[in-house]
Amino acid sequence: MIEIENITKSYPRGEGGVVDALKDASFTIAPGEFVVVRGSSGSGKSTLLNILGCLDQPSSGNYKLEGENVARLDDKALARIRNFRIGFIFQSFNLLPRTTSLENVEIPMVYGEGWVDRKKAISALERVGLAARGDHFASELSGGEQQRVAIARALINNPSLILADEPTGNLDLNSGREVMRLLQALHEEGRTILLVTHDDQVASYAEREIFLRDGQIVSDRSQQARAPEEVMP
Amino acid sequence: MRTTELFTQAIRPLGRYRGRAFLMMLGVLVGIASLAILTAVGEGTKRETMARFKNMIGTFDTIIIRPGGPGFRGMPTLVNVPQSLRFEDARTIAKLPKIKQVVEVQSAFDIDVKYRDRQASPAVFGVGPKWLSLRSEDVADGSFFTEEQNNSLARVAVIGPDVRKDLFPDEDPLQKTIRIGDVPFQVVGLLKSRGAGPTGAQLDNIVLIPINASARRLFNRDYLTMLMAQLKHPKQGSAVAMELTTLLRDRHHIRPPALDDFTVTNPTATMAQVLQAGSTLQKILTGVSAMALLIGGIVILSLMTIAVSERRKEIGVRRSVGAARRDIVVQFLLEASIVSFAGGVCGVIVGWGGMQIVTRLLKLPPILVWQPFVFSILLSLVVGVVFGIYPAWTASRVDPIQALRS
Numbered sequence: 122m123i124e125i126e127n128i129t130k131s132y133p134r135g136e137g138g139v140v141d142a143l144k145d146a147s148f149t150i151a152p153g154e155f156v157v158v159r160g161s162s163g164s165g166k167s168t169l170l171n172i173l174g175c176l177d178q179p180s181s182g183n184y185k186l187e188g189e190n191v192a193r194l195d196d197k198a199l200a201r202i203r204n205f206r207i208g209f210i211f212q213s214f215n216l217l218p219r220t221t222s223l224e225n226v227e228i229p230m231v232y233g234e235g236w237v238d239r240k241k242a243i244s245a246l247e248r249v250g251l252a253a254r255g256d257h258f259a260s261e262l263s264g265g266e267q268q269r270v271a272i273a274r275a276l277i278n279n280p281s282l283i284l285a286d287e288p289t290g291n292l293d294l295n296s297g298r299e300v301m302r303l304l305q306a307l308h309e310e311g312r313t314i315l316l317v318t319h320d321d322q323v324a325s326y327a328e329r330e331i332f333l334r335d336g337q338i339v340s341d342r343s344q345q346a347r348a349p350e351e352v353m354p
Numbered sequence: 355m356r357t358t359e360l361f362t363q364a365i366r367p368l369g370r371y372r373g374r375a376f377l378m379m380l381g382v383l384v385g386i387a388s389l390a391i392l393t394a395v396g397e398g399t400k401r402e403t404m405a406r407f408k409n410m411i412g413t414f415d416t417i418i419i420r421p422g423g424p425g426f427r428g429m430p431t432l433v434n435v436p437q438s439l440r441f442e443d444a445r446t447i448a449k450l451p452k453i454k455q456v457v458e459v460q461s462a463f464d465i466d467v468k469y470r471d472r473q474a475s476p477a478v479f480g481v482g483p484k485w486l487s488l489r490s491e492d493v494a495d496g497s498f499f500t501e502e503q504n505n506s507l508a509r510v511a512v513i514g515p516d517v518r519k520d521l522f523p524d525e526d527p528l529q530k531t532i533r534i535g536d537v538p539f540q541v542v543g544l545l546k547s548r549g550a551g552p553t554g555a556q557l558d559n560i561v562l563i564p565i566n567a568s569a570r571r572l573f574n575r576d577y578l579t580m581l582m583a584q585l586k587h588p589k590q591g592s593a594v595a596m597e598l599t600t601l602l603r604d605r606h607h608i609r610p611p612a613l614d615d616f617t618v619t620n621p622t623a624t625m626a627q628v629l630q631a632g633s634t635l636q637k638i639l640t641g642v643s644a645m646a647l648l649i650g651g652i653v654i655l656s657l658m659t660i661a662v663s664e665r666r667k668e669i670g671v672r673r674s675v676g677a678a679r680r681d682i683v684v685q686f687l688l689e690a691s692i693v694s695f696a697g698g699v700c701g702v703i704v705g706w707g708g709m710q711i712v713t714r715l716l717k718l719p720p721i722l723v724w725q726p727f728v729f730s731i732l733l734s735l736v737v738g739v740v741f742g743i744y745p746a747w748t749a750s751r752v753d754p755i756q757a758l759r760s
Contacts, residue, residue, distance in 0.1 A: 171755050176674060197678045204676025215671045215758060219370040231363055232676040235356030274675065 122282065122313045123150040123173060128182035130168050130336075142168040143179070144336040150315065150329075152281070155308045155346060157324045158317045160333035166317045167286065169333065173315065174207055174284045175199045187281070204233040208275030212287035214267040216259035222246060222270045223255035229278050245273040249303060265296025272303055283307055285316045289323055301326055360681065364688035367661075374661065378654045378690075379697035382734050385647025386701025390730040391709050392643055396636040398721030400629055407625045410551040412489025414622045415588035417595055419447075419581040419602070423613045432462050437577040438615040441569075443605060444482075444581050450601075452586055452594050457482040458565045459580035460573060467517065467561055468533045474520035476513075476559045478534055480568020488584050496528045496543035504564040507571055512543035516559035532561075537572050539563060591620040647733070650697065651741040658690050658745035662752070669749055670757030679750040686749045690742025691735055698734020702727045 130143040143165040150156055160166050171177035172184065175191055178199075184192045191202060203209075216225045226242045246252045249269035251262075259267055268288060275283060285304065289297035305326060308314050318324050325346070332340040368375040408414070421439040441458065448456040460480035467474045486498040499510045511532060518527055527541045548557040569576055585594055595618045602616050662669070669682060677685075706727060713720055 167759075174674070176754050176758075197680065200673070200676050200678035200681070203674060209674050211758065215667070215674075217668050217671060220366070224366070228363075228672065229675040231356075231359040232672070232678070232681055235359060237359055237362075278676070 122152040122154070122187060123148075123315075124183075124185040125149075125173075126183040126185075128169075128172060128179045128184060130165075130172065130177070131180045141336050143172070146182075146333075146336075146338050148331065148338065148341055150313060152313055153308070153311045154329060155304075155314045155327045156316070156329045156331060157327035158315065158331045158333065159319070159324055163335075164333040165336040166333055168336075170284055170286055170315070170317055173282075174209060175202045200232065204229055205278050206280050206282055208272075208278075208280040208283045210268070210271055210275050210283065210285040210288045212290040214259070214264070214271045214291070216267055216270055216274075218260060219258060221256050221258055222251060222262065222273075225259060225270055226273045226277055229274060233278050242273075242277060245277050246270070248276070249273045263296070264292050265299060268292060268296065268300050269303065272300070276307070281312055283312055283314045285314065287318055287320075288316065289318070289320065297323070357684070360685050361688055361692075364685050365692055367665075367689060368693055371661070374657055375693050378657050378693045379700060381650030381653035382647065382694045382697030382737060383650070383701040383704060385643060385650040385737075386698045386730045386734050387705035387708065388643035388646055389640065389733070390702050390705035390727050391712070392636065392639050393726035393729070394705070394709055394721050394723050395712075396633070396640075397723045397726055398719075399632055401723070402719060403625065403628055403632070405549075406551050407621060409548045409557055411582075411621050412491065413584065414625075415585045415591070416488065416621065417583045417585065417591065417598065418619045418621060419443075419583065419598065420617045420619070421577065421579065421615065422617060423615055424617060431579060432460060432573055432575050432577075435577075435579055436615055437575075438606060439578045439581060441576065441578065443602060444578065446601070446605065447581065447583055447598065450594075450597070452590055452597070454584045454586045455484050455488060456584070457485045457488050457582040458578050459582065460565060460568045460575065461579045462573065465535050467521070469521040469527075469530060472521045474517050474559075476517045476520075476561050478561045478563065478568075478572075480565040480572070481562050482565050485562065485582075488582060491546065493543040494546045496541070498543050499562075499564045504566050507567050508564060509537065509539045509567050509571060510542045510564065511539040512545055512562045513541055514545045514558040514560040514562075515547045516556065517561055518544060534561065534563070534572060539567075588622070591622055595620045595623075647737060650694075651737045654690055654694055654738065655741040655744060658686065658742060659748060662686065662745050662749045665749075666752050666757040667760060669752045670754040673752075673754035674758060682750040682752075683746045686746035687739060687742045690745065691738035694738025694741070695731070695735050698731045698737075701734065702730050705730070 126147050128143055128146045129141055131139040131141050134140045146169065158166050158169060168177065172179050179192055182192065183190060186202065186206065191199065223242050223246065226245050227237045227239070230237045243252060243255060246255055249272050251266060251269055251273070254262060254266060259270065262270065283304070288300050288304070292300060301323060304314055304316070316323070316327060324330060327344065328346045329343050331338060419439065421435045444456050444458045447453055458481070462478045465478050467476055467478070483499055483501045483504045486493065493512065498512055499508065503510055511534070513527060521527065521532060522530065527544065530541050531538045532541060551557050563572065583598065585591060599614065599618050603614060606615055608614065672682065709721060
């Protein structure tokens with residue numbers, strides 16, 4: 122599913138020097154894996170996620186997504202990949218303000234197929250249990266509900282890869298649990314899930330843990346995933 | 355399809371940030387409204403001026419020669435002009451190769467016209483029989499007098515609509531005998547209405563009689579008050595006017611430093627001057643409203659730029675779910691164009707309404723032109739695109755990673 126090879130991302134820093142946000146990262150993720158990426162802030166987690174999500178491009182190294190080398194694609198091709206193959210879930214939900222839940226869920230269809238299938242959007246909302254909230258503005262929803270709308274949006278074009286950046290970071294325990302249950306269900310459908318988190322409990326859902334420190338992968342190991350009911354009180 | 359969806363995405367924020375959209379529209383609205391009014395009034399005035407000249411002379415290819423030198427003012431009549439313009443002059447001019455035809459004119463104003471106990475005070479003109487063909491017009495009823503009637507000194511008359519109203523309010527004037535001064539004339543034709551002339555004078559209160567009858571049976575004068583010379587080629591106006599001046603000075607034995615005892619005018623050139631004077635003012639005012647439109651464009655530019663910086667996060671989200679840079683450009687460009695177009699449409703409506711009020715208040719004739727309005731609407735679209743380019747480009751350069759982090 123994902124193959125990265127010696128990925129480095131450097132940023133220029135005063136007087137001609139560079140700082141490596143990510144150094145020589147290499148790993149392979151098989152289709153259907155549930156992987157958690159951990160590390161303290163500044164360890165390069167976000168940079169890795171942005172590169173995997175085709176929002177950013179590496180300074181060097183190769184990135185193959187489903188066998189296709191995407192490290193050197195142009196803006197339009199990358200946009201297409203983000204649209205059809207990747208679903209993003211953010212810590213701060215990132216729903217559009219003054220826009221209804223349904224309209225938020227429909228946005229990827231605008232840039233993808235080029236036409237909006239409202240029924241599809243409604244069924245995506247049904248899937249996250251919010252069919253009744255379709256005409257509510259994002260600002261009228263609770264945090265947990267907003268994140269579920271965001272998940273519906275991530276799913277609308279049926280991507281095989283879900284990238285989640287601290288998806289429960291802004292949520293209370295119950296809402297967080299519900300979000301994790303949804304992610305778990307997506308995993309069970311065979312989607313590949315890559316989750317960035319600080320939270321030990323959230324991390325324990327994954328089957329594999331990649332640990333970053335100072336831009337380098339310091340450990341990459343499999344673990345026994347636990348069901349949400351086991352982790353959350 | 356994709357564009358339709360982008361259109362929807364572009365139109366939504368306008369509904370949701372109404373205050374801002376309204377301000378953006380307002381700038382364009384003011385510019386477009388004033389531009390539409392000015393161009394429409396300008397165009398309308400031009401057409402009106404041309405129409406009035408046409409009403410008076412009948413064509414745009416006729417040169418007018420009047421007796422009296424450059425100092426002479428007012429409408430020449432048989433009692434107030436030098437007796438310098440003669441029938442011989444007319445005959446000579448008619449033979450010139452560049453002249454199609456001439457019409458001799460004698461005019462008198464203070465003369466009563468009667469039918470039974472009714473009385474009217476029209477302008478009475480003795481005119482050559484080609485008067486009607488020079489104007490390429492037709493009579494409303496009856497017929498115009500012929501060459502033969504002119505030659506045989508027939509006492510026949512053709513009357514204008516106002517005279518008909520005064521003398522024959524409820525009977526058919528044809529074949530009736532009217533008295534011009536004390537001389538009886540038989541009415542043989544009715545003129546069509548000509549409306550107003552360039553100075554607003556009514557052109558319908560007239561009686562036309564054959565020039566020969568006028569000269570020998572009514573006024574007993576053998577000089578003319580006007581000579582109309584139609585050109586074969588309309589563009590030769592100035593050249594022919596000079597040629598006629600030379601010819602007439604020669605015929606009248608005028609040597610320098612003596613001044614002309616006649617005046618040659620080329621009404622088409624005069625009209626061009628009138629239009630030119632109007633169009634200078636027009637140009638200045640158009641410049642002012644173009645400035646207003648420019649300011650409208652700048653309002654769009656700045657408010658859209660502010661909107662882009664406020665909506666960086668939205669842009670980041672859209673990019674993350676699959677919008678390419680191009681989609682963002684198109685979307686923001688559409689947003690600017692829609693709002694500007696809407697401003698243009700409203701501006702044209704306001705401008706049209708304003709024009710109706712202005713023409714009514716100033717009692718101007720209604721202005722019936724639509725082109726300036728269509729043009730204004732298209733222009734508003736151009737303004738939206740031009741002033742939307744920079745914000746749209748800025749929007750497409752927003753770094754989604756930074757935007758999403760904020």
